[in-house]
Amino acid sequence: MSHHLTNADLHSHSTVSDGTLAPEDIAALAADSGVELWALTDHDEVGGQARARQAAHAAGLDYLTGCEISVTFAGETVHIVGLGFDDTDPALVRGLAATRAGRLERAREMAAGLAQVGIHGAYEGALRYVGNPELVSRTHFARYLVEAGVCPDTHSVFRRYLTPGHPGYVPFRWARLGDAVGWITGAGGIAVIAHPARYRFTPTEEYALITEFMAHGGRGMEVVTGSHGAADVVKYTDTAREFGLLASRGSDFHSPAESRVLPGALPDLPGSLTPVWTALQERITRAPAR
Ligand code: AMP
Ligand code: MN
Ligand code: MN
Ligand code: MN
Numbered sequence: 001m002s003h004h005l006t007n008a009d010l011h012s013h014s015t016v017s018d019g020t021l022a023p024e025d026i027a028a029l030a031a032d033s034g035v036e037l038w039a040l041t042d043h044d045e046v047g048g049q050a051r052a053r054q055a056a057h058a059a060g061l062d063y064l065t066g067c068e069i070s071v072t073f074a075g076e077t078v079h080i081v082g083l084g085f086d087d088t089d090p091a092l093v094r095g096l097a098a099t100r101a102g103r104l105e106r107a108r109e110m111a112a113g114l115a116q117v118g119i120h121g122a123y124e125g126a127l128r129y130v131g132n133p134e135l136v137s138r139t140h141f142a143r144y145l146v147e148a149g150v151c152p153d154t155h156s157v158f159r160r161y162l163t164p165g166h167p168g169y170v171p172f173r174w175a176r177l178g179d180a181v182g183w184i185t186g187a188g189g190i191a192v193i194a195h196p197a198r199y200r201f202t203p204t205e206e207y208a209l210i211t212e213f214m215a216h217g218g219r220g221m222e223v224v225t226g227s228h229g230a231a232d233v234v235k236y237t238d239t240a241r242e243f244g245l246l247a248s249r250g251s252d253f254h255s256p257a258e259s260r261v262l263p264g265a266l267p268d269l270p271g272s273l274t275p276v277w278t279a280l281q282e283r284i285t286r287a288p289a290r
Helices: 023-032 049-058 090-100 103-116 122-127 138-147 154-162 177-186 203-215 230-243 276-283
Strands: 066-073 076-083 190-193 220-225 246-250
Touching: 023 049, 066 090, 066 177, 076 177, 076 203, 076 220, 076 246, 076 276, 090 177, 103 122, 103 138, 122 138, 138 154, 177 190, 177 203, 190 203, 190 246, 190 276, 203 230, 220 230, 230 246, 246 276
Parallel strands: 190 220, 220 246
Antiparallel strands: 066 076, 076 190
């Protein structure tokens, strides 16, 4: 079968970061939804990889290791997905731990900002939603603020409280672009620019991101993602072709209640692109034949 038609979902989050399902439950849901090749890509963390791989194979899915690294580039947070790396690589594991460090202190500052506008107890409230104490995310605050009746849904929490210029937002310095790409490629994987349409870059800044990313050894870009509309897919198909980037596909699934897209429920990659998994065939661990 053509690689383009593989139902690959190479972007998803579990309770090891800011998703609401355990790796085992995503694997089962992905298999039910028709996914054939899966990667769990928790934020700044590979602690779920062994469980995800085992659950994938038990559910009949082929598996690629994954993570989504938070990077600061040109003053903006950019996400770099890593695929097909050795998840025990010491430099990668150390780099991710350094990237996670500071999330708890950031969370305290976020709660202090919210307290100033009369929202109390957000630190303790958010922590009740956290599955991994090293990975407190804005998403956990969003879930608590919905529970507390501050907003009707997590999207409005982000809009009103957790984005730049709002009381629960704390500027944070994430990993450097070159470091994140280096950790992934040094561990034998491929680095991919996640959901490029989400960044508020000028065309010049976007060009700088892509060229610097490639200069550091980055090779891929998400084209079909739960974050892209049809026009974004057209635009980034052109961009991936222009720069000779491998194309990735992933739902960015976080939760059955919050995510617009279920695992694998995405358009196929356009046939003019080279899927990133064609370059990762020897890194895929295969489900046992049944
Ligand atoms: P953090 O790494 O703590 O800054 O949190 C980033 C996460 O927040 C992203 O991975 C998304 O899961 C979530 N997020 C960011 N913006 C939004 C939004 N507008 N609506 C819902 N979730 C969002
Ligand atoms: Mn997330
Ligand atoms: Mn992301
Ligand atoms: Mn994500």
